Amino acid sequence: MAEALFNIFVFPGFLFVAAFGLTAEYIDRKLYALMQNRIGPPWFQPLADFIKLSAKEDVVPQHADSLIFKLMPIIAITSILTSFFYIPMWGSNALFTFKGDLVVVMYLLTVPTLTYFLGGWYSRSVYSMIGAARCLTQLFAYEIPLFLSILAPAMLADTWSLSGISEYFSTHPWTILFNLPGFVIAIIALLGKLEKVPFDIPEAETEIVAGAFTEYSGRLLAMFRMAIDMELVVGASLLAAVFLPFGLHYGPAAGFALYLVKVLFIIGLISLARTIVARLRIDQMISFCWKVIAPLAFLQFLADLILKGVIK
Amino acid sequence: MLVEEEKIRQQLVERFGLPAEKITVQRERRIWADIPAANFGEVFDYAVDKLGFVILATITGLDEGPTLGAIYHIARESGIMLNLHISVPKDKPVIKTVSARFPAADAYERELVDLLGMQVEGLPPGNRYPLPDGWPAGQYPLRKDWKSDTIGKTEVTENA
Amino acid sequence: MPERDVKLTIGPQHPMLKEPESFLLTLRGEKITDMTVRLGYNHRGIEKACEQRTYIQDMYLVERVCGICSHSHSTCFIQAVEEIAGLQVPKRGLYIRTLVAELERVHSHLLWLGVAGHEIGFDTLLMYSWRDRELVMDILAIISGNRVNYGMNTIGGVKRDITPDQIPQILTAIDTLEERTKYYIQVGTEEITLRERLSGVGKLSKEDAMRLGAAGPTMRASGVNRDTRRDDPYGAYGELTFDVITDDHCDVYGRTLVRLGELMQSYKLIRQIVRSLPAGPIAVKAPRKIPAGQAISRYEAPRGEDVHYVKANGSDKPERVKLRAPTLANVQVVAHMLKDGYLADTPIVIAAIDPCFSCTDRAIATTNLDDGRKDRMVWPALRTYSIEWYSKQGINFTELNRKLRTMRESN
Numbered sequence: 001m002a003e004a005l006f007n008i009f010v011f012p013g014f015l016f017v018a019a020f021g022l023t024a025e026y027i028d029r030k031l032y033a034l035m036q037n038r039i040g041p042p043w044f045q046p047l048a049d050f051i052k053l054s055a056k057e058d059v060v061p062q063h064a065d066s067l068i069f070k071l072m073p074i075i076a077i078t079s080i081l082t083s084f085f086y087i088p089m090w091g092s093n094a095l096f097t098f099k100g101d102l103v104v105v106m107y108l109l110t111v112p113t114l115t116y117f118l119g120g121w122y123s124r125s126v127y128s129m130i131g132a133a134r135c136l137t138q139l140f141a142y143e144i145p146l147f148l149s150i151l152a153p154a155m156l157a158d159t160w161s162l163s164g165i166s167e168y169f170s171t172h173p174w175t176i177l178f179n180l181p182g183f184v185i186a187i188i189a190l191l192g193k194l195e196k197v198p199f200d201i202p203e204a205e206t207e208i209v210a211g212a213f214t215e216y217s218g219r220l221l222a223m224f225r226m227a228i229d230m231e232l233v234v235g236a237s238l239l240a241a242v243f244l245p246f247g248l249h250y251g252p253a254a255g256f257a258l259y260l261v262k263v264l265f266i267i268g269l270i271s272l273a274r275t276i277v278a279r280l281r282i283d284q285m286i287s288f289c290w291k292v293i294a295p296l297a298f299l300q301f302l303a304d305l306i307l308k309g310v311i312k
Numbered sequence: 313m314l315v316e317e318e319k320i321r322q323q324l325v326e327r328f329g330l331p332a333e334k335i336t337v338q339r340e341r342r343i344w345a346d347i348p349a350a351n352f353g354e355v356f357d358y359a360v361d362k363l364g365f366v367i368l369a370t371i372t373g374l375d376e377g378p379t380l381g382a383i384y385h386i387a388r389e390s391g392i393m394l395n396l397h398i399s400v401p402k403d404k405p406v407i408k409t410v411s412a413r414f415p416a417a418d419a420y421e422r423e424l425v426d427l428l429g430m431q432v433e434g435l436p437p438g439n440r441y442p443l444p445d446g447w448p449a450g451q452y453p454l455r456k457d458w459k460s461d462t463i464g465k466t467e468v469t470e471n472a
Numbered sequence: 473m474p475e476r477d478v479k480l481t482i483g484p485q486h487p488m489l490k491e492p493e494s495f496l497l498t499l500r501g502e503k504i505t506d507m508t509v510r511l512g513y514n515h516r517g518i519e520k521a522c523e524q525r526t527y528i529q530d531m532y533l534v535e536r537v538c539g540i541c542s543h544s545h546s547t548c549f550i551q552a553v554e555e556i557a558g559l560q561v562p563k564r565g566l567y568i569r570t571l572v573a574e575l576e577r578v579h580s581h582l583l584w585l586g587v588a589g590h591e592i593g594f595d596t597l598l599m600y601s602w603r604d605r606e607l608v609m610d611i612l613a614i615i616s617g618n619r620v621n622y623g624m625n626t627i628g629g630v631k632r633d634i635t636p637d638q639i640p641q642i643l644t645a646i647d648t649l650e651e652r653t654k655y656y657i658q659v660g661t662e663e664i665t666l667r668e669r670l671s672g673v674g675k676l677s678k679e680d681a682m683r684l685g686a687a688g689p690t691m692r693a694s695g696v697n698r699d700t701r702r703d704d705p706y707g708a709y710g711e712l713t714f715d716v717i718t719d720d721h722c723d724v725y726g727r728t729l730v731r732l733g734e735l736m737q738s739y740k741l742i743r744q745i746v747r748s749l750p751a752g753p754i755a756v757k758a759p760r761k762i763p764a765g766q767a768i769s770r771y772e773a774p775r776g777e778d779v780h781y782v783k784a785n786g787s788d789k790p791e792r793v794k795l796r797a798p799t800l801a802n803v804q805v806v807a808h809m810l811k812d813g814y815l816a817d818t819p820i821v822i823a824a825i826d827p828c829f830s831c832t833d834r835a836i837a838t839t840n841l842d843d844g845r846k847d848r849m850v851w852p853a854l855r856t857y858s859i860e861w862y863s864k865q866g867i868n869f870t871e872l873n874r875k876l877r878t879m880r881e882s883n
Contacts, residue, residue, distance in 0.1 A: 036599035126480050130815070197593050198665055204593060207816055209487055277665040279593025281816040282502060284668055339555070341704055342768065367698075368685060369770065369779045370796035385768055385779065391704035395768060416685030419511075419800055427519075442512035453520055460520070 007085075007095055017084055021229030022046040024267050028232070031271040046229065050222050058218035065122040072119035073216075073223035076112040080230045083108035087237045088166045090255025091248055097163040102154055105162060105238065106147060112227055113139050113193065116202070119224070120212025131211025134202040134282055135195075141289035142192030142199070148297035149182040149189065152304040153242050162241055169245040176246060178307060182300040183243040185293055187269055190235050192289070194228070196270060198277045199285055236266040317343055317392060320363060328355055341392045349398045353408060356384065356396060360413060364388050368410070371420040373428040375456045380405045380428055400430070409434035427454040477505065482818065484513045490587070491827065493803070495818070502815050507807045511800075522793035527553055527627060527762060530790065534780075535621060537795065540583065542621045543576045544773035545780070545795065550625050551706055552769035552782040553790075557627075557762045563708075563750040565629030570708040571745045572616065572624050573771075574738045578649065579608045579620075580774035581731045581738075584826050585656060588728065591819040592669045597659070604652045607645045614638055629755025639746050650739045657732050660725075670725040674809040674821035677722055686805045687798040688776025689734065690825045692718045693726030700772035712744050724824040731826075761788045773798055775826045799827050 007013055025046040033040025060066050086101040088094040094101075113135060120132030154160060156175060157168035169176055192199040203211040210216075213224060240262035247258045280288065317337045324345060325332050334346040347355050359365045365386040374381035379399040387393045400407060407424075409432050411417045422441040424430040429452035443453075452458055478499045484492035492513035498506040518537060522530045535546040547569055554561060561569075582605040589597030609619040615638060616622035624630050660666060676686065681694035691698065699716040701709045717733035719726040762784040771778045776798025785791040802825035809821050859869060 036596050037603055038599060126478060130478075130480075200593060201816070204816065207819055275596045277594070277663070278589070278597075278669050280665060280668065281814060283814070338767070344766070366682070369768075369777070370781070370794065372781045372792070372794040374783070374792050383781070385781070387704075387770075389698060389703065391700075393704070393768060393770075414685060415683065416801055416804055419804060420796070439508065439510050440512075442515040444512065453517060458520075460517070 012084060012089065012095060014081060017081060017230050017233060018226060020233045021226065022050065024233050024236070024263075025229045027264065028267055028271045028274075031268060032275055035272070035275045050226060053217075053222035053225065054219050056218040058220050059215075061123055061125065061215045063124040064215060065124075068118055068122040069215075070220060072115040073220050073227060076115040076227035077223060077230065079108045079111035079115075080227055080234050084230075084234050084237065086162055087234065088163050088241050088245075088248075089237065089259045090252055093163045097161055099164075100160040102150070102160045102162050102165070106150065109193070109231070109234065109238070110139070110143070112231055115227075116212045116224075119216070120214075123212070123215035125215050127209045128212050128214040131202050131214065135212055137282055138192055138195070138199060138202055138285065141286045142189040142293075145185055145289060145293040145297040146189035146193060148294070148301050149186040150238075150242055152182050152297070152301040153179045155301070156304040156308050158308070162238075166241055166245040166248060170248045173246055175307070176244065179243055179300070179304070182297065182304075183239070185297045185300065186239055186243065187266065187273075188293055189289075189297075190239060191270065191273055192285070194232055194235060194270070197274045198280045200279055201282050201285060204279060232267065232270070233263065236263045236270075239266055314340055317341070320392070320394065323363065324355065324359075327358065330355075342395070343393065344395045344397065346397050349400050349407070352396070352398045356386075356410065357413075359386060359394055359396070363394075365392075365394050368414040368417055368420075369393070371417060371424065373424040373430065373454065375428060375454060377456075378402055380430055382407060382424060382430070384410070405430040407432055411435060426452075428452050429455065476500075480815070483510075489822070493827070495806075495822070497810075497815065497818065499815055504810050504813050504815060504818070507810050509803055509807055511803065519793055519795065522790060524789065526760070526788045527758075527790065530793065531625065531627065532623075534793075534795070535623065535625075537797070539620045540580050541576070541773045541775065541778070541797070543572050543624065544771055544778050545797075546625045547573060547707070548769045548771040548773075548778050548780040549782065549793070549795075550627055551771070552767040552780050553627055553762060553784070554758075555767040555769065556765040556782060556784045557759060559628050559756055559758060561629045562753045562756060564633075564752045565754040566708045567745050567749050568630045568632075568634055568754060569625065570712070571634070571742060572612070572622055572630075573707065574741045574745070575608055575612055575615075576622075577774045578735060578738050578742075579605060579612065580826075581735050582608065584731060584774075584823075585728075588670075588724075588820060588823050591823045592666070594666065594669075597656075597666075600652075601656065604649060607649055611642055611645045614641060626755055627758035629753070631755070633754050634746075634749065639749075642746055643743065646739050646742055650736065653732060653735045653739070657729075657736075660728055660732060667725060669820065670723070670728055671721070672723055672725075673813065673817045674724045674727075674824055675722055676805060676809050680808060681722075681805070684805045684808060685801050686776075686825075687801040688773070688826070689727050689730040690776065690802050690805065692716070693730045694722045695720045700770050700777050704770050706769070706771060708745065712741055714741050724820055727824045761786060762790070775799055776802060799825065803827060 009015060026041065026043055029045070030040040060069055083105045085095045086097060086105050117132045117135045120128040120135065123129070153169070154165055156179070157165045159165060159168065195202055203213065213221060216224060237259075240259065244262045248255060250258070314337055317340065320343060321335050321337055324330055324335055328351055330345070330347065330351075336344050338344055365388050367387040367389065369385040369387055372383040372385065374383070376399060378401065380402055381397060381399045384396045385393060386396070398407070405428070407430060409417065409421055411421060412434070418435070418438065419441055421432045421435055422438075425432055425435070426440055426443045426447075453460075480497045480499055481494060482497060483489055483494035494510035494513070496508045496510070497504050518533060521533060525533060531546060531550060534549040535542045537545045582601050586598040586601040586605070589595065589601065612622060613619050615634060616624050616632060624632060676690070676694050678695045681691045681696050686694070686696075695718055697716060697718050700706075701714070702716055714737045717730050717737060719729050719733075721729065764784055764786045766781070766783040769780045769782075771780075778798055779796040781792070781794040782790055783792040806822055806825060810818060813821065862869065
C-alpha cells in the first residue's frame with residue numbers, strides 16, 4: 001500500500017513527472033535560445049513561472065461554465081500521469097502492465113487535448129473558442145499518423161502491451177532500425193500533439209492571443225502549463241519506449257541513465273524543429289498531415305506487416 | 313529646362329480660360345494652381361485622365377479666414393506634381409468627393425470633415441477619422457479660432 | 473446547417489499589433505468575409521501643435537511623430553521649409569542627410585523582417601534579424617548619438633559632421649550586414665514553411681495597387697515601378713545610382729523580397745555616399761522668420777511615400793503644416809487584401825504593409841477611476857495636473873532641477 005502511494009505520488013508518479021517536466025521545459029527553452037544566438041532562461045525559470053502563476057488570482061470569466069473551466073486542468077494532469085505508469089523506463093516492464101495497455105495509453109494521451117478544447121470552448125470568449133476549434137481540427141490531422149506509426153512496431157511485436165513491445169525489440173534489436181522512418185513520422189505527429197511550432201496553431205499568440213488558454217489565469221493556468229510540460233515528457237518517453245528500446249538489460253541505474261538520454265534526445269529534436277521552421281496555417285497543416293504524413297505512416301505499417309510475414 | 317511644366321500650365325490656361333497668373337511653376341516638378349470651386353470638377357478630371365496625373369498624394373485642408381481651402385496634390389509617375397487649390401465660403405463649405413476616382417481619398421476627405429468642418433458631397437458612409445465618436449459636434453480643431461482649451465470638460469463616449 | 477458569422481475585433485490592443493488600431497473582422501469559420509478598419513487611436517494633434525510653435529520647435533516635434541521613421545519626417549518637413557525660404561543646403565549636408573536616411577531604411581527593413589517572422593511564428597528569424605539590426609543601430613549611435621530619433625537635421629543642413637574615423641566603422645558594419653542579408657535572402661527563397669505562409673497571402677493586383685493608392689514596398693511588390701527617390705529626387709539621390717526593386721508576386725512573399733532587395737540597394741547607396749562624401753560646410757544659416765510661401769515635399773520613407781505640405785506666412789511660426797504618412801495610404805488597402813483570406817493570415821498581411829500608426833494618427837481621453845467620470849484633458853492641463861500630483865507626494869520638480877544643476881556645476 002505504502003509502495004503504491006509512493007509510486008503514485010513520488011516516483012514514477014506526480015513528483016517525478018512534474019520535476020522532469022519542468023526540467024524538460026528548461027532544456028527545451030535553453031536549447032531554443034542557444035540556437036537563436038541568445039542566452040536563455042536560468043535553470044529554475046519553469047519552476048519560478050509555476051510558483052508565480054500559482055500565487056496569482058484565478059479569474060473565472062462571467063459567462064464561462066465554472067465547473068468545466070475549473071475541472072479541465074485537473075483532468076489533464078491526471079490523465080497524463082495515469083498514462084505514464086504504463087510506459088517502461090528501464091527494463092522492459094513498466095510499473096503496471098496488462099495486455100492492451102498501449103491502446104489505453106494512447107487514449108489517455110488524447111484526453112488532455114479534449115480538456116484543452118472543452119476548457120477553451122466553455123470559456124466563451126471568441127479567441128478561446130477559435131483556439132478550441134483549432135485544437136480539435138488539429139487532432140484530426142495528427143492522430144492518425146501518430147497512431148499508425150506507433151501501431152506498426154506493435155504489430156510487428158505481435159502485442160498490444162508496451163512492456164511486451166519493449167521486450168520484443170530488446171530481443172530482436174535489428175528490427176529497431178526498420179522502424180526508424182516510423183520514428184521520424186511519430187516525432188512530427190508528436191509536434192502536433194504537443195502543439196509546438198510548426199503546429200502550435202491552436203495557441204498562435206499573434207493571431208488569437210492564447211487560443212484555448214486565453215481566459216485562464218492563476219492556479220488553473222499553472223496546472224494547464226504543468227500538464228503541457230508533463231505531456232512533453234510522457235510523449236517523449238512513449239516514443240523512446242516504442243522506437244528506441246535498446247539497452248534495457250543493463251540493470252536499473254544504467255537503464256535509467258539511458259532512458260534519460262533517450263528522452264532528452266527526443267526533446268532536443270523537438271527543440272530543433274521548433275527553431276528552424278515557421279508556424280503553418282491550419283489548412284496547410286491538415287493538408288500536409290493527410291497527404292504526406294499519413295500515407296507514409298501507412299506505408300511503414302504495411303512494411304512491418306510484410307516483415308512480420310517474412311520473419312514468420 | 314521647365315519645358316514640360318510650362319506645357320502643362322499652357323494647357324490648363326487655354327483649356328479652361330484660367331487667369332495665367334493663378335498658375336505658377338514654382339520650380340522643376342512643382343506647379344501650383346488656384347482654381348475657382350465651380351470649375352474644379354472638370355479641371356481635376358482633365359488633369360487626371362488627360363494629363364496623366366494618376367497619383368493622388370494627399371488633400372490638404374486650410375483655414376483661410378472667411379474661406380476654407382482645399383489643395384489636391386496630384387502627381388505624374390515621372391514626378392511632376394500639380395497642386396490644385398480651391399476655396400469655399402466658411403458658412404457653406406461644400407465640396408464634391410473625388411473618392412470615386414481615388415478610393416484612397418476617403419481618409420483624406422474625412423480629415424477635412426472632422427478637423428475643419430467641411431462637407432464632402434458623395435462620401436460613402438463609414439467611420440469618421442481621426443476624431444473619436446464621442447467628439448462634440450461643432451468643434452473643428454484645425455480652424456484658427458479653435459483653441460485646445462475650448463473643449464473644456466465635457467462628457468465623452470469612447471469609440472466602439 | 474449554415475455556419476454563423478462571428479465578429480472578431482482585433483485591436484485596439486492585441487498581441488499582433490505593435491500600435492493601436494482596430495480591425496473588425498467578420499469570420500465564417502476561418503475565412504474572413506468582411507472587414508472594417510478604424511484608426512485615430514494615436515491621434516495627437518500634431519498639425520495643430522505645429523501651427524503654435526516656431527519652425528525650430530516644429531522640427532523637433534515632427535521628428536517625434538514616429539520612432540522608426542523619425543528622420544523621414546524630419547527631413548521631409550525641413551525640405552519644405554528650406555524650399556520656401558530659398559535655402560541651398562550645401563552638398564556635404566545633403567550627403568550626410570541621405571546617409572542617415574539610408575541607414576534608417578536598413579534599420580527599418582531589418583526590424584520589419586523580425587516582426588514578420590514573429591507574426592508567422594518564426595521567432596528564430598526575429599532573433600537573428602534583430603541581432604543584426606544592432607549593428608546598424610550602433611553605427612547610427614556613433615554618427616548621431618542616438619539609436620533611434622537621430623536629431624541630425626537642422627533647417628539649412630545637418631547638425632553633426634561625419635569624422636574620418638567613423639567611415640571605416642560604417643563600411644565594416646555594412647559589409648557584415650550585406651553578408652547577413654544575403655543569408656536572409658537565401659532563407660527567404662529556400663525555407664519551405666516561410667514560403668508556404670507568405671505566398672498567396674494578402675494578394676494585391678497591380679491595377680488595385682495603383683487604384684487604391686498603395687505606397688512603398690507594398691505597391692512595388694505588385695509590380696508598380698515607382699520610387700520617389702528616383703521619380704522626384706531629393707537630397708543627394710540625384711547624384712547616386714541605385715535600382716528600384718519591384719516584384720511580380722503581388723503578395724506578402726513579394727513584399728518580403730522587395731524589402732530584402734531594397735536592403736541590398738541601401739548598402740550600395742551607403743558605400744557610394746561614404747566614399748564620395750564632398751568636403752565643405754554642412755549647413756547654411758536659416759532665418760528665424762520664413763517668408764510667405766508654400767511648398768510640398770516628398771520623401772521615400774521605408775514604408776512608402778511621405779508627403780509634407782508647409783505654408784509660411786512671414787512669421788516665425790508656420791501657417792499650416794500637413795503630414796501624410798505612407799501607412800495611411802496602405803491601411804486602406806489592407807481591407808481589400810484580407811477579404812476572402814484566412815484569419816491566420818491577418819497578422820502577416822497587416823504586418824506586411826509595415827504599419828506605423830504613430831506616423832498616421834497624431835486627443836487624450838481620461839477616465840477617472842475613482843468616480844468613473846470621463847474627461848478630456850488638454851496638454852497644459854495635464855502638465856499642471858501631474859506637477860500638482862507629484863508635489864502631493866512630496867516631489868517638487870523645481871527643487872530637484874535646482875539641485876541637479878548645482879550638482880552638475882560642482883562637478
